[in-house]
């Protein structure tokens with residue numbers, strides 16, 4: 001099998017799996033119980049919180065365990081919007097966010113009456129920083145912009161975005177979806193008020209995530225219940241899962257630079273070969289993008305046909321964000337980039353890992369070339 005869809009999810013690290021299984025067996029007690037079994041479970045989870053905070057350069061009280069980045073995004077954006085709505089009802093995001101951010105803003109606009117601006121991107125997927133600056137107002141309470149886009153891999157300049165937001169309105173909170181950055185490029189949480197992370201993108205458990213919330217930001221909780229997670233996310237703690245987050249993160253951060261260099265060399269090689277093929281165009285720009293993601297179009301071909309022809313060779317790629325893969329329309333990101341229709345409709349996303357080998361990419365390229373020669377183009 002040649003798996004080239006690591007942006008969608010990653011295989012579970014064996015060390016994580018083994019430790020998780022033993023935690024499930026040995027530490028089942030409720031972390032809020034007052035007897036020693038509960039205290040032991042709780043202390044493992046709090047150790048994970050402290051270590052996670054340490055690795056991210058923040059305080060343990062600023063780490064909230066969640067069920068994944070979709071929940072972290074919802075908790076941050078809705079929680080912030082509800083908390084600060086007396087200050088203003090204006091929110092800003094970008095046109096190329098993950099569905100868990102995009103649809104949250106749509107809901108805040110359509111159901112809760114907030115005023116939302118979606119900042120546009122250019123043909124390379126780069127955010128229009130001037131438009132962002134122009135749109136921030138006195139009543140703007142939140143800006144949410146992703147770090148690394150999950151479809152084309154563009155990297156947004158978070159440093160610059162922070163500068164713009166702070167200069168225009170000191171009270172505006174900044175949330176950043178850092179899912180596709182963690183374990184791949186450095187993340188600096190001192191620049192943001194809120195950030196979202198997911199474990200299953202870094203060889204951890206599905207249903208496991210973190211929300212970073214700095215001390216000076218308050219949120220209205222989405223799950224009102226007990227004292228868990230500082231009252232921001234009630235309900236009996238999923239202790240074994242939360243305990244595994246720190247180990248997952250430590251393993252992901254190990255040799256981050258070396259892994260980056262290796263993946264970058266694979267990416268350059270694949271890009272070079274793809275560019276020699278007729279009808280293939282690159283959608284991921286070479287500059288300001290993550291080497292872990294490569295999006296290209298095979299003009300005139302149906303991407304689903306290519307995907308399934310590759311699948312027949314046990315090669316796995318995707319056509320667009322997995323969360324929107326069952327919809328028939330073109331990807332929201334590629335549409336926002338105003339790419340020609342023929343390009344936007346024929347996009348394929350491959351994504352690499354440090355586990356990807358040179359042999360695998362060679363085999364993938366061989367199969368793709370064969371498929372492009374044998375399948376029919378769309379009329």
Ligand SMILES: Cc1ncc(COP(=O)(O)O)c(C=O)c1O
Nearest residue numbers: 068069070098150177179180198
């Ligand atoms: C950029 C981005 N944000 C959020 C998510 C949602 O993460 P999760 O699957 O943990 O809910 C994903 C995953 O597809 C993603 O790529």
